[in-house]
Structure formats: C-alpha cells, structure tokens
Amino acid sequence: MRMSPPFSSHTLSNGLKIVVEHMPGVNTAAAGFLARTGARDEVPSLAGVSHFLEHMCFKGTPNRTARQINLDFDNLGGHPNAFTSQDRTLYHAVTRASDVDKQIDILADMMRSTLVPEEFETEKQTVLNEIAMSHDHLEYVAFDLVLDKVFAGHSLRWPVLGYEDAIAAMSRDQMNDYFQQHYAPDNMILLCAGNVDPQQVFTTAGRCCGQWEPSGLRRKRRPPTIRTGIAAKQVDRFNQQVIALCFAGPPAVDTMHDTAEATAIILGGDNSRLFWNVVQTGLSSRAGAWRLEYEDCAMLILFGITEPQNAEKLTDALRAEAARISHEPVADHEIQRVKNKQRTGLAVEGESPPHRLNQITDDVDYRGRPRTVEQRVAQVEAISARTISECLERYPIDGDGYLISVGPRDWPASS
Amino acid sequence: MIESTTHRRLENGIELACATLPHRRAVAIEFRMLAGTVDDPADRLGLARVVEETVAKGTAKRDARAVSDAFDAIGASHSSWTERECLRFTSLTLPEYVDRSIELHAEFLRTATFPQQFVDVAVELGRHELQALDDDPQALADKLVGRQAYGPILGRHPLGEFETLDRITRDDVVTFWRSTFETGRMQVATAGAIEADAAADSLQRHFDGFGSPDSCGRDIRPIEFNAARTHYPKDTQQVQIALGLRGLPKGHPEYFVQRVVLAILSGGMSSRLFTEVREKQGLVYWVSAWGEFPRGAGMLFVGASSRIEHCERAYATIFRELDRLTEDITQEELDRAITQIEVSMVIRGDRTGARCGELADDLFHYGQPVPVEEKLARVRAVTLDDIKRYQSEHPWRPRSIVTLGPKEIEAQSTEC
Structure with a gap:
C-alpha cells in the first residue's frame, strides 16, 4: 500500500500487514500486534475466550517460558500490556526507540503461544479474579447490562471477560482451536510508532513473522440491531x-x-x-x-x-x-x-x-x-x-x- | 530533544522552574498552591477540596461558564486536584496561548467570587462522591489504609467526612482562600515550547501584588505512623488487602535505594509480587506496591484484591515476599529494576505534561529542579549491599494493615 510520510506500510507474503509511523522528535517507540478478533467473534459457550487467550499469550512460547517473557520485557525496561475488546485484541509495549527490534521479537513470539498446559489452570484463576473484581464495581456491572440489553441476540452482548461458568468450563483445546483460526497473519497487523526506521521494522517483522501460516479466515461479522x-x-x-x-x-x-x-x-x-x-x-x-x-x-x-x-x-x-x-x-x-x-x-x-x-x-x-x-x-x-x-x-x-x-x-x- | 532547565524566584514571590523543549508542539504548566487537606480545620475536613472545586466557578470578570469558555477559547486542557499539602492546577496549551492561560489562572486564583450556589453544589457532590467510594472497594480500601497508616493529619481524605462536609459554609471557603492563596505559596513548573524569560515575565505581570511574596506553606508534618490491623466487613466478591509501611522521604540519602527496592518488589512483570502472587498462583488479578511522599516524609503501600477462597494465601504470600526481599536477590534482578526506572524516565521525558509534572514534584520536594541525569546516576549507583543495608536499617515493621470484604483473613502472619 502506498502511504505518504510519516507512514510506511508493507505486507509480508503470508498476509501480515505492517504499518509504521516515523516520529523523529521522540526517544521511544511503541509497537503492537493487533489480532483482529474479540468477544464478538466468540460463540456463547466460549464467551471470554479472546480475553483469556490474551492472558495465555504471556504464558509461554516455543522459545520462552512465561518467566522468560517477563524477564525479557523487563530487561528492556519495556512497558508491555494488552487489552481485549469486543472486536480486537492488541498486545503492545513501549521501549527506548533503539530497542524496538527486541520489543517486536518478544511480541511476535507471544503471538505463537504454546498455551502452556501447566499455566492454563493457574491463569484461569487470575481471570476469575478479574471477573470477581468487575462484579464489585458499580460502573462495570452497569456497562455489562448495557451490552447485554442493547445488543441482545448478538455476540456483542456478552462481557469481554466472559462469564464465570464459561471460563471455569473452558478447555485448553477449545482455546487452541480459536487461537489457530484467529491469530493467523492474514488476520493480524503489526503497528509501530516512534523514532524508528520503517525498513528496519519491516526486516525484523519478516524475520520474526515471515514463516507464520495464513489461515484464510473470513470473519463472519454481522451488524447488530441496536435495541430499545x-x-x-x-x-x-x-x-x-x-x-x-x-x-x-x-x-x-x-x-x-x-x-x-x-x-x-x-x-x-x-x-x-x-x-x-x-x-x-x-x-x-x-x-x-x-x-x-x-x-x-x-x-x-x-x-x-x-x-x-x-x-x-x-x-x-x-x-x-x-x-x-x-x-x-x-x-x-x-x-x-x-x-x-x-x-x-x-x-x-x-x-x-x-x-x-x-x-x-x-x-x-x-x-x-x-x-x-x-x-x-x-x-x-x-x-x-x-x-x-x-x-x-x-x-x-x-x-x-x-x-x-x-x-x-x-x-x-x-x- | 535538548532540554534547558532554569529555576528562579520571581520578585512577586513565585518560585518558577521551566524546562524549555523547543521542538514540542505544546506547553504544559502546573501551578501548585502550597495548601491542602492538612490545612483543613479539624471540624471542616474536605474544605480544601471544596475550595479547589469552586475557585474557578466565577471571578470578578466572569461567571463560572465564562471562565470555562475562556479556557476552551484557547483550546486549553485544564484540570485541578487536591492533595495533602497542595492544590494543583494544570494546563496544556498550544505555545501561542501560554500567556493567556497564565492570565486566566491568575484571574480565578486571585479574584474568585465563590458563588453560594457552586459552594452548595460542591458540598453536595462531595457527599455523593463519599457514597460512591463505597461502590469502589479498591478506592475505599485506599482511603481506609491511608487514614489508619498516616494518622489524623496526613491521613485525611480529600473528600473529608460526611459530618465535616455538612458544616462547610461559603465563609469557610473564602477564609481558606484568603489565608492561603498568595504568591509566597506558589510554585509553578512549565515545560515544552516556552522560554523561561517569557514564562517569568507572564507570571510576574499577572500575579504581581497577589498576597504576600514571603515564602511559606513549606512546613514538614511528620507521619504519625499507626501500626494496626483492621478488618472492615463488606458484601463484595473479593477481599481487599492494603498495607502501609514506613518509607523514606524523597530528600533522604537512601531514597533512590528505596526506589529500586520498590521496582524489585513491584516494578514490572518479573517483579517479586507479580510473579509470586499472580503468575505462580493466580491468586489475584492485580497486586502492586507504590510510594507516597508528603513533604519530608515517605509511606509505602502494598495493595491487592483476591477472591474469598484465595485471600489468605494471597495475604500470606505478600507478607512472605516483604520479609524475604534480600534473601536471594541477584545482580541481574537489580540491573532489571534499574533499567526499568531508566526507561520509565525516558518515556516520561517524551511527554510534555509528564515532564512538567516531574519538574513540579522537584520543586515541591527538593526546592529546585533536579536534572534527570543526576537522578539516573543515583539510581545506577545502587548496589546489592545498599539494598541489604536499606532493609536492615529500615525494616518494614511495624505495619499498618487494612482488609475489606466478606471474610476476615485468618492468616498466621498477622503481626503488624
């Protein structure tokens, strides 16, 4: 795709799109992998899988244990985080601009999570704690009711965190099916903003993500009826x-x-x-x-x-x-x-x-x-x-x- | 990216720190009036916040809406906060509107009219917000542990208490304002595309003759640390755990050692608390340790929330980690903590508003800007021996503990 400055874009042969904004006046760089999937792409029995998966992507890869992911980010002083919404999941971090390659390397590795079985049940407890925390807050309870009623009959209606019983019953295999379908390069975008050389980002992306297999997923989203x-x-x-x-x-x-x-x-x-x-x-x-x-x-x-x-x-x-x-x-x-x-x-x-x-x-x-x-x-x-x-x-x-x-x-x- | 920082005391008494960042697109300004909740009369707790909420609700020239409209006319984003020892007024504008922003701040800080209707509303909304705290267990636990750990003066919550809010009148508001709003209590920090001389000239003109120029409002109030353990029953799904620990003030020679210790405990995803309480056991969604620094004092806090079935393990694990900090600390762990602090400073430096806030903090705590490089050098100089000495000389005991929720924790490690 042709883009005018300060943006540069490139697409790998497996479909992964990369977009970079060059910001010459700063010392840092932010990078993120966008998985174009969220709670609205789930089926009712797996409500909350997108968000639970977001947690699991920090829990181990073919190259790093959960501990190593955390150590590698902290060795960069990076500020990593992730969020899941109804329609997207973004994994992102901020580091010194000179460390952007290392940052992308860790984030890319996380996108090939092995969903480490030993971590699955422990992380499930963390997610159940997050759900319990949201139930203690008036505004979160109100927001959940807004979604439930206004989007009734549509997958936008359930909370991003899912329901306790669905999370408790969820298996690693179910999550893995969802993961394989939705975290393919043709359903993801790598984004970067900061004092970076776009060509260097493209090269790093090619090295870290070039071997990923596309899934050919066609998202089946349909607009909801906004209820009254x-x-x-x-x-x-x-x-x-x-x-x-x-x-x-x-x-x-x-x-x-x-x-x-x-x-x-x-x-x-x-x-x-x-x-x-x-x-x-x-x-x-x-x-x-x-x-x-x-x-x-x-x-x-x-x-x-x-x-x-x-x-x-x-x-x-x-x-x-x-x-x-x-x-x-x-x-x-x-x-x-x-x-x-x-x-x-x-x-x-x-x-x-x-x-x-x-x-x-x-x-x-x-x-x-x-x-x-x-x-x-x-x-x-x-x-x-x-x-x-x-x-x-x-x-x-x-x-x-x-x-x-x-x-x-x-x-x-x-x- | 090149910053030049200056510090001066203006003829009118204002203390000014300016970080000129020529290539930035905006200018941030922070005004600190050195009066806060510690200056509330004991039977009028919440007064400082009512003053902060109403001081821009009408001036000698404009009514409340017109004040807000005047800021919007220059696209200024402005906010205010009440803290223990200061009221903070911040503004972010395009460079061409800095003088106008300073002029508008001067107008409301100097000529506030405090219309009765807005004082009444501020008191009423304060009551609402006190009630709303009950619907936010984490914020409620913060309030309770702060009150318990700091003691009666520094432990005041900005919202006050129901019974003290009810007593606040417009006369109280005006009296507080008249007795504390003056240039001798003003610290101003600014950062971004602004020259120090221009900032000084604007502040001198717009605040000339505003009260006494004599320096005041800089007293140190010692923490009356209260070691106790209190449980507050509440119908919630989680139990809130909150600990207050004696800390060192920012000016203390060992402050930067403490900063590194906090990073080891809770600085990143590999930190002790996150690893042991969340990552290994899934006992919490959040767990954190942080510092608060009244002038000349320091208090450290640890907080977490956990479901009922896990709260005792979470509590015991937190205590264990506090106690074993120096047992197996490594150079790699120390290096990671230092790197995290370094990069956090770099990230903050990229943001004009954050740089301004840091400068304002420097004025407040050190009485002058402290170069980022100097702070970094102090952080980089911290050794394993420093950390061991810190924990030996400043043990985190006794402790001030608050739990909140449907279950009182019966963990073995209940010692304050």
Whole structure:
C-alpha cells in the first residue's frame, strides 16, 4: 500500500500487514500486534475466550517460558500490556526507540503461544479474579447490562471477560482451536510508532513473522440491531444508582464519525451541557456522554450516577438534554470550543508514541489506513451545526432509546 | 530533544522552574498552591477540596461558564486536584496561548467570587462522591489504609467526612482562600515550547501584588505512623488487602535505594509480587506496591484484591515476599529494576505534561529542579549491599494493615 510520510506500510507474503509511523522528535517507540478478533467473534459457550487467550499469550512460547517473557520485557525496561475488546485484541509495549527490534521479537513470539498446559489452570484463576473484581464495581456491572440489553441476540452482548461458568468450563483445546483460526497473519497487523526506521521494522517483522501460516479466515461479522427498551438491575450492595440512556449512532467508519464525536463532547464532555445542567446542579457527581463504536455499529451513551432516590430526576435531565440538542441548533461557539480543544489534544498526541499507536490501530483496523494529526484536524474543522443536525436526524436521540438502571433501587420496576 | 532547565524566584514571590523543549508542539504548566487537606480545620475536613472545586466557578470578570469558555477559547486542557499539602492546577496549551492561560489562572486564583450556589453544589457532590467510594472497594480500601497508616493529619481524605462536609459554609471557603492563596505559596513548573524569560515575565505581570511574596506553606508534618490491623466487613466478591509501611522521604540519602527496592518488589512483570502472587498462583488479578511522599516524609503501600477462597494465601504470600526481599536477590534482578526506572524516565521525558509534572514534584520536594541525569546516576549507583543495608536499617515493621470484604483473613502472619 502506498502511504505518504510519516507512514510506511508493507505486507509480508503470508498476509501480515505492517504499518509504521516515523516520529523523529521522540526517544521511544511503541509497537503492537493487533489480532483482529474479540468477544464478538466468540460463540456463547466460549464467551471470554479472546480475553483469556490474551492472558495465555504471556504464558509461554516455543522459545520462552512465561518467566522468560517477563524477564525479557523487563530487561528492556519495556512497558508491555494488552487489552481485549469486543472486536480486537492488541498486545503492545513501549521501549527506548533503539530497542524496538527486541520489543517486536518478544511480541511476535507471544503471538505463537504454546498455551502452556501447566499455566492454563493457574491463569484461569487470575481471570476469575478479574471477573470477581468487575462484579464489585458499580460502573462495570452497569456497562455489562448495557451490552447485554442493547445488543441482545448478538455476540456483542456478552462481557469481554466472559462469564464465570464459561471460563471455569473452558478447555485448553477449545482455546487452541480459536487461537489457530484467529491469530493467523492474514488476520493480524503489526503497528509501530516512534523514532524508528520503517525498513528496519519491516526486516525484523519478516524475520520474526515471515514463516507464520495464513489461515484464510473470513470473519463472519454481522451488524447488530441496536435495541430499545427499559432494563433495571437491583443490586443491594451498591449505594448509588447508575442511569444510562443508549441510542444508535454512526459506526466508526461512517463519514459522520467525527461529527458524532463532537456531538458527544458538546453533550457530555468537559464544560458540556451535562456538566453544567446535571453535575453542577448537584444531581450527579459524574454525568457525561460517550460513544461506544465499532466498524459496523455504534451507540451514544448518556449516563450519570446519582443517589437512588434521584434516579427519575437524573433520567429526566438526561432526556431533556438529548431532546434539546435534537431540536435546537447547536451554537457556533460550542462547536468552536470542541475544535479548539481537539487541536491541542492532537498536538499532544503527536508527541507520544503510545497515543499514536492507539490512534493508528483504530484507523488501520477500521478505515484501512492511518491518518496524520493534520488530516484529523481537517476533519474536525469540517464539523458544523448543519452536520450535527444531519447526524441527529439520521441517528435520533430524542426517542426512547434503551434506559438502563443499576443500583440498590429497583427502578424502573422490572416489569 | 535538548532540554534547558532554569529555576528562579520571581520578585512577586513565585518560585518558577521551566524546562524549555523547543521542538514540542505544546506547553504544559502546573501551578501548585502550597495548601491542602492538612490545612483543613479539624471540624471542616474536605474544605480544601471544596475550595479547589469552586475557585474557578466565577471571578470578578466572569461567571463560572465564562471562565470555562475562556479556557476552551484557547483550546486549553485544564484540570485541578487536591492533595495533602497542595492544590494543583494544570494546563496544556498550544505555545501561542501560554500567556493567556497564565492570565486566566491568575484571574480565578486571585479574584474568585465563590458563588453560594457552586459552594452548595460542591458540598453536595462531595457527599455523593463519599457514597460512591463505597461502590469502589479498591478506592475505599485506599482511603481506609491511608487514614489508619498516616494518622489524623496526613491521613485525611480529600473528600473529608460526611459530618465535616455538612458544616462547610461559603465563609469557610473564602477564609481558606484568603489565608492561603498568595504568591509566597506558589510554585509553578512549565515545560515544552516556552522560554523561561517569557514564562517569568507572564507570571510576574499577572500575579504581581497577589498576597504576600514571603515564602511559606513549606512546613514538614511528620507521619504519625499507626501500626494496626483492621478488618472492615463488606458484601463484595473479593477481599481487599492494603498495607502501609514506613518509607523514606524523597530528600533522604537512601531514597533512590528505596526506589529500586520498590521496582524489585513491584516494578514490572518479573517483579517479586507479580510473579509470586499472580503468575505462580493466580491468586489475584492485580497486586502492586507504590510510594507516597508528603513533604519530608515517605509511606509505602502494598495493595491487592483476591477472591474469598484465595485471600489468605494471597495475604500470606505478600507478607512472605516483604520479609524475604534480600534473601536471594541477584545482580541481574537489580540491573532489571534499574533499567526499568531508566526507561520509565525516558518515556516520561517524551511527554510534555509528564515532564512538567516531574519538574513540579522537584520543586515541591527538593526546592529546585533536579536534572534527570543526576537522578539516573543515583539510581545506577545502587548496589546489592545498599539494598541489604536499606532493609536492615529500615525494616518494614511495624505495619499498618487494612482488609475489606466478606471474610476476615485468618492468616498466621498477622503481626503488624
């Protein structure tokens, strides 16, 4: 693929795509392997396998034990980590720029994990601890209910961590089948951002990954129906109530994406309508709006946390702001504020390899090619009251949406 | 990539440190007002945070929204925090807006009007957030162990307590502000595409005549370490484990030895706690050790959360690792810890905001910027003998222990 500076791209004969952003002003480099698979690519009986597998990839390879992986990263002073979402799994690390080859070597080795049998049951306990930890947090419980209801009937509905019983029953063989299918080079991308020589990265990738066999996997993703309705989950042990209103929005690849992001910021970012009209009235210590987006679907979530007796008031306030932005034109100064802050945010992003790695991961995975900071600024500059109005006409938020309530109060009544 | 760092005290009393990084696209500024939760009256705990939450909610020239709009007009990303001994106000802007950002900070820090409605809201939201702590067991355990380990002054939580929050009035807020907001208590750090003279000129102009220029707010409050073991019953799926240990302050000659020790214990994926508690046994998802440093003091913490059936093993393993640190330590392990600290510094150096924060910390703890190379040299000089001496001379006993959850741990190693 031809790319203009600062990006370079190369594809190995086995299908592994490599994208590099050269950042001459920094001392570090971030690299990551993107496996284009996540919770939505699982079957119900294996809910959570993507995330459990992410853990197992740190647990041993043909060349390294789990201990050796950890030692090798720490010998570089590297900061490795990984995350799994509904639609992707990213393994990444940051090191001195001069150590990028070694960093890629370890990460590539992890992508050929042997799923060491002796480690499997121990790591299962770690994952079960992570699930238990999420059950102790009000906001995680609420988010799980959002997914479960809004994406009902679709594989996006289950939590990335999976369910305790599914994890407890999962076998290494089941995980291995999934691993062999989804961690093939034609379903993966190597990304790198930092003060590195792209050709050197391509050479290293060829040495470390050139022998990987493609699987010919064709992802069978289908867009979900974004449901509407009402759901409450009463959990006595929590003190506060989370309210979330969920509406369909333009997917990540839609041309309205940046406009939808700006709309969410105007509604629920810093110095936003929800901040002044909900938080600063004392109704909620935290209220806002954010987009949960994938390549083929997205939703805008308006949320707040309040005392249980104020659940109705908070819901009314969120709905009032959704209606107001739908029916009254957004003022130019509100849009200009978003643009101004985006410009600063992008300037800062431009000096941080880990931030750039995250952004090019998003761009390459969803849009097929990375965008420069300048290109993104230009897209933000194109946002106007008209584009926001068009976006809200196509993806209205003044209807019912899905109302989610989690906390000690059974409201709205479960019926 | 070449940094030039300066430090000066301005005529108006402000202490300024500036790291000029000419090729950066942004400028970070941090204002520290040297007053925090330690300055709360005992019956008004939470006051400093209410001041921080309301100080930008109206000025002599602008109402609350207009203040926020003015920052947004220059695309500034600004935040604030309440800490034990300071209130922090940070801003990240494009270079052309630095003077305006300083001017806006001066406007609200100097001419805050504290409208009654926003004081009432800040108190009300403080109550909400105290309740929300109960829905976040890890944050709750942090609060409880901090209160227990530090004692009554340094152990205060920024949110205060329900009964003390209720007593806070607008008069209290104004009194706190009038008595503590002045240039003699201000430390300012800035990093990025900015020249020190320009920063100094802007700060001198915008803060001229703001209270007393005499240096103050720099007292050291000793930790009243409280060795105890307390369990708090709570209906959760995991048990939270939190330990407070006496540590050394940043200015102590052995501080960098301690920093390396912390890296050995909890610095990376091969560190002692991660390896023994998580990797080998799967007893936790997270386990960590970290340091907190009030001025002239140090406290180390260890935290973890574990399911009920594993919590006693997790607890016992953590204690075992604390006790056996020097038993089988190797040069390779020491070298890894040093490398990790080095690379962390390099990574932070690439980020303008992080570099500014480090500079502000230097002013706070050392009274001057300390070159990164000097810190690195101190870290690189640490030997195995230093570590053994550290543990011998500064044993992590007694301990302050808090557990939180449905089960009280009955591990054998319960000694404080």
